[in-house]
Amino acid sequence: MVSSGEQKIQWAYQYMPVLQAIRKRFEEEKPLAGQKIGMALHVEAKTACLVRTLAAGGAEVYITGCNPLSTQDDVAEALREGGIECYAKRGCNTEEYYEAIDKVLDAKPTLTIDDGMDLINRVHIDRRDCLPQIVGACEETTTGIHRLKAMHADGKLEFPVIAVNDTPMKHYFDNVHGTGESALSSIMLTTNCLVAGKHVVVAGYGYCGRGVATKARALGARVIVTEVDPRRALQAHFDGFDVLKMSEAAKLGDLFITTTGNCSIITGEHFPLLKDGALLANAGHFNNEITIPWLEEHASEIDHRDGIDTYIVDGKKIHLLAEGRLVNLATPKGMGHPIEVMDLSFAVQALSVEYMAKHGKDLAPGVHDVPTEIDEYIARLKLESVGASLDELTPEQIEYMGSWNHGT
C-alpha cells in the first residue's frame, strides 16, 4: 500500500510540469553526479519533489527542516523510505533543530540549499569544518537573502550564494500568489472563520503583503495596510487599501497578518488596543513579528490548542495562530504554497543548483543573481505547459528597441 507521505508527494508531482521536465533531463544527463547536496527547507510534498529531482540528477541529498513546525512527518518518512537521508521532525525543539542541521553537515555537502539561512549560518559559525568542500549555495527566501547580504557586507560570507528569491520567476509568483493564497487558506482551515466582511490588517506591503492584501480583498475583506516605506505605502493606497499606523489599525482589525520580515510589528503597545477575539497570524519568515513574550507575561490565562493559542489580556481574548510562525506552513492544516507556484520556485532551485555545480568555482563569495536565461527558460516551460503562446520580436522591432535615433 502507498503510504500517506508517498501519496502526498505523488499528488504534488502531477501538478509540477516544469520540475517534471527538468527531472527527465537530469535523469538522462546526471549533471549533479558526484555532488552532495545539504538542504534545510520546509519538508513537505513539493520539497520532496525537488529532492527527488536533485537525486535523479545524480546527487546524494541530505535534508532537514528550516522551521520546527513546518515538517510533515509522513513526507519525511516517505523520503527516508525512498533512500534519502532526511532528519526533519515536526515539533522539534531548538536543540533538536540544530542537531538535525548538524547531521546534514556531517555528510560534508558540496552544495547547500537554505530557506532562511540557518544552515549557512551554522557552517560559518559552528561548523567551519564544512567550509573547504562547499562550492556554493542557493537561498530560497527574502529573509535569508537579507541575512546573507548583511553577512557579506561584514566580509564574513565565504562562498557564493544564488539569491533564488530575488529572481522574478520566484518572488512574482511564490511570494505574491503563494503566500497570498496559502496564508489565507491556512487561517480559514484553522479557525473556520469567514474572511468576508472582516477588517484584515496586513503589515508590510512587499511581495507577500501585496499578495495577502489582494487575495483577502477578493474574499470580501476590508483591508488595511501598515507600512514604513513611503513608496510601498503609496502603492497600497493606489491599489485601493487604507494605509494606517499599526497603533490605529490595532483598534479596527479582526484579523492581522504580518508579512514584513522585520521584528516587533505587533507589540505590547498594540495588544491592549485589540478587539476581543482578534486573530493574529504571521506569514513572515521568523516568529518575532508578533511579540509573544509580552503576551505570555501579561495574559491572565493562556489556552493552548492545536494551531491556536488564546491569551486573555484585560479580559479580552487574543488568538495567536501557529505560535506566530509562518501561518501557511505551521498550522496543523497548513500545506504551504500551492503546488503550481512551488513548481516554479523549485524549478529555479534545481537549475540554480545545476548552475552552481558547474560554475560555483568561478564565482566570488557573495550573493549572486539567478542567470536570466534560467528564469526565462522556466517561464517558457510553464507557458508551454498551460498552452499559452508568445509572440516573437521581429528583426524590425529588435532594431527599433535597440536604437536611439527613431523619434517623431
Ligand SMILES: NC(=O)c1ccc[n+]([C@@H]2O[C@H](COP(=O)([O-])OP(=O)(O)OC[C@H]3O[C@@H](n4cnc5c(N)ncnc54)[C@H](O)[C@@H]3O)[C@@H](O)[C@H]2O)c1
Ligand atoms: N509565508 C511564506 O511562505 C513566505 C514566502 C516568501 C517569503 N516569506 C517571508 O515573508 C517576509 C516578507 O517577504 P517579501 O518578499 O514580501 O519582502 P519585501 O521586502 O518585499 O516586503 C516586506 C515589506 O515590509 C515592510 N516593512 C518593514 N518593516 C515594517 C514595519 N515595521 N511595519 C510595516 N511594514 C514594514 C517593508 O517596507 C517592505 O515593504 C520575509 O520574511 C520572507 O522571507 C514568507
